[in-house]
Amino acid sequence: MKFGNNLFFKFFVLVLIFSSCKDRNTVEKKKANDFERxxxxxxxxxxxxxxxxxxxxxxxxxxxxxxxxxxxxxxxxxxxxxxxxxxxxxxxxxxxxxxxxxxxxxxxxxxxxxxxxxxxxxxxxxxxxxxxxxxxxxxxxxxxxxxxxxxxxxxxxxxxxxxxxxxxxxxxxxxxxxxxxxxxxxxxxxxxxxxxxxxxxxxxxxxxxxxxxxxxxxxxxxxxxxxxxxxxxxxxxxxxxxxxxxxxxxxxxxxxxxxxxxxxxxxxxxxxxxxxxxxxxxxxxxxxxxxxxxxxxxxxxxxxxxxxxxxxxxxxxxxxxxxxxxxxxxxxxxxxxxxxxxxxxxxxxxxxxxxxxxxxxxxxxxxxxxxxxxxxxxDRMLVVDTQRLQWPKKDRNSCVMQGEWRLVNGDELYNIETDISQTENLSDKFPERVKNMQVFYDEWWKSTEADMHYASIPLNTPN
Missing domain, CATH: 3.40.720.10 (Alkaline Phosphatase, subunit A)
Incomplete structure (x- = not known):
């Protein structure tokens, strides 16, 4: 095969070399990253x-x-x-x-x-x-x-x-x-x-x-x-x-x-x-x-x-x-x-x-x-609860956590930094904290309800 334009031929060869080097470098870089991970x-x-x-x-x-x-x-x-x-x-x-x-x-x-x-x-x-x-x-x-x-x-x-x-x-x-x-x-x-x-x-x-x-x-x-x-x-x-x-x-x-x-x-x-x-x-x-x-x-x-x-x-x-x-x-x-x-x-x-x-x-x-x-x-809040029911129930066995604070079942407030055994309910002393943590729980619960549904096991699959 003859190329009428020698300049074009050189450009074509350079493109091939560059592409090859780029592909090889990508593979080598990926391998290097894999081993670094x-x-x-x-x-x-x-x-x-x-x-x-x-x-x-x-x-x-x-x-x-x-x-x-x-x-x-x-x-x-x-x-x-x-x-x-x-x-x-x-x-x-x-x-x-x-x-x-x-x-x-x-x-x-x-x-x-x-x-x-x-x-x-x-x-x-x-x-x-x-x-x-x-x-x-x-x-x-x-x-x-x-x-x-x-x-x-x-x-x-x-x-x-x-x-x-x-x-x-x-x-x-x-x-x-x-x-x-x-x-x-x-x-x-x-x-x-x-x-x-x-x-x-x-x-x-x-x-x-x-x-x-x-x-x-x-x-x-x-x-x-x-x-x-x-x-x-x-x-x-x-x-x-x-x-x-x-x-x-x-x-x-x-x-x-x-x-x-x-x-x-x-x-x-x-x-x-x-x-x-x-x-x-x-x-x-x-x-x-x-x-x-x-x-x-x-x-x-x-x-x-x-x-x-x-x-x-x-x-x-x-x-x-x-x-x-x-x-x-x-x-x-x-x-x-x-x-x-x-x-x-x-x-x-x-x-x-x-x-x-x-x-x-x-x-x-x-x-x-x-x-x-x-x-x-x-600072942030997280929720953990225990359901063990066929369908989740709001306010059941709930705990809202924020740092060292725990709001249990919506009406028990504990500071585990000073009371690791959770013996003193502080809800009456910190009503605003209880309110804020309960608001978080209510909003969190509403967001989980939108996701709740049962899994379906397919019966007509070869797997």
Missing amino acids: PNVIFIITDDQGYGDVGFHGNTIIKTPNIDALAAKSTELTNFHVGTTCAPSRAGLMTGRNSNRNNAWHTIGGCSILNEEEQTISEVFQENGYATAMFGKWHLGDNYPFRPHDRGFDNALYHGGGGVGQTPDYWNNDYFDDTYFRNGIPEKFEGYCTDVWFNETIKYIEDQADKPFFAYLALNAPHGPFNVPQEYLDMYADANLTDTQKRFYGLISNVDDNIGKLFKYLETSGKLENTILIFTTDNGTAAGIGKKNGLTTGYNANLRGTKSSPYEGGHRVPFLIHWPKGNITSKNQKKSNDLVAHVDILPTFATLCKLEYTPKNYLDGTDVSQVFQSNTKLE
């Missing part, structure tokens, strides 16, 4: 409360590895979730309160995350991350609500809200169970928590080409409190009820596995650029008991346990460790800013430099600045 491992336990760890002052429970992680991490001391499991998971996944997305209960079809919700796993996936979850999903057992339908490339999980529950694989009992891998039953040997951690480590070992988001959502220490004998024996002489001993044993098993995971991250060289989070999904379920007429256990002086609108129902531990991002105890040991599970998605979009435009209204916000020394969040 941190890995994320998000560990959330089930039914473990604020006082069910050693580093919060519990002298009976044995959690040396979690305590060691706390000593290395930044802690959010004023972190809140839902008061039961599915609502917490829904808020974490979407940045939206569970009343908006049909996960306000744990049964009755009201723990299914509505299809139009945008999940944190989808956001990571769309930004080039490998995504995986292990353990408890509890946001839908049918297509299109399963974890591998909601942005997880790989999902290994049990059915329903707990191992051995009706939606789970028949005859599972925590030992040598059958779980679902992307919907397909698979038999495993070993104890459930050990399986979740072992499979997580195997997954991480296989991730070499791009960063990963691993959601490690444990069923422990949720009932039925089946625990290996060696962990039960650890508390044989403790002044606890039998249920509490099993509950603590479950937590100590989790602790050993966290130690194993941390050691693997250290030896593999992945620890430096991995964001490692430890938190829980609601207040303690079995950490407080009665023995010989006396209360046993430890709740860090908080009032209420799982499903309570008081502090002990929704205030939980939160640790974050990321050396390369300067999020360790050296940078900032603790932050007492008000932060909640609904803040996780927008915050991690910032920390991991993800392209993210929310498709729905968010209750949460980006709070990444709390991980920097000497910074404070702007």
Whole structure:
């Protein structure tokens, strides 16, 4: 082929070279960004409360590895979730309160995350991350609500809200169970928590080409409190009820596995650029008991346990460790800013430099600045409630939070900075504050009502 114009030919060749270099640079830049982006491992336990760890002052429970992680991490001391499991998971996944997305209960079809919700796993996936979850999903057992339908490339999980529950694989009992891998039953040997951690480590070992988001959502220490004998024996002489001993044993098993995971991250060289989070999904379920007429256990002086609108129902531990991002105890040991599970998605979009435009209204916000020394969040209000009904009911078990203030059930006002146990109702002394917080709740409730609807399970799909 001949070109009549030599100048045109030179221009054509330059365009090809420039385009090729531009494409190559784009690919190389994308790869570089991928490797610069941190890995994320998000560990959330089930039914473990604020006082069910050693580093919060519990002298009976044995959690040396979690305590060691706390000593290395930044802690959010004023972190809140839902008061039961599915609502917490829904808020974490979407940045939206569970009343908006049909996960306000744990049964009755009201723990299914509505299809139009945008999940944190989808956001990571769309930004080039490998995504995986292990353990408890509890946001839908049918297509299109399963974890591998909601942005997880790989999902290994049990059915329903707990191992051995009706939606789970028949005859599972925590030992040598059958779980679902992307919907397909698979038999495993070993104890459930050990399986979740072992499979997580195997997954991480296989991730070499791009960063990963691993959601490690444990069923422990949720009932039925089946625990290996060696962990039960650890508390044989403790002044606890039998249920509490099993509950603590479950937590100590989790602790050993966290130690194993941390050691693997250290030896593999992945620890430096991995964001490692430890938190829980609601207040303690079995950490407080009665023995010989006396209360046993430890709740860090908080009032209420799982499903309570008081502090002990929704205030939980939160640790974050990321050396390369300067999020360790050296940078900032603790932050007492008000932060909640609904803040996780927008915050991690910032920390991991993800392209993210929310498709729905968010209750949460980006709070990444709390991980920097000497910074404070702007004053704001958040709502947590406990429904456990077939349809949400206004004013039911509600708590409006603003800094250290709590408005419970619309007429009880507490300042947890001076009264952590919530014993003195200050509503008569601060009527204007009560009014303002109730106005916020009323407006918030009205906005959630517009979103409330049931999920529909399609019956005519090959999936």
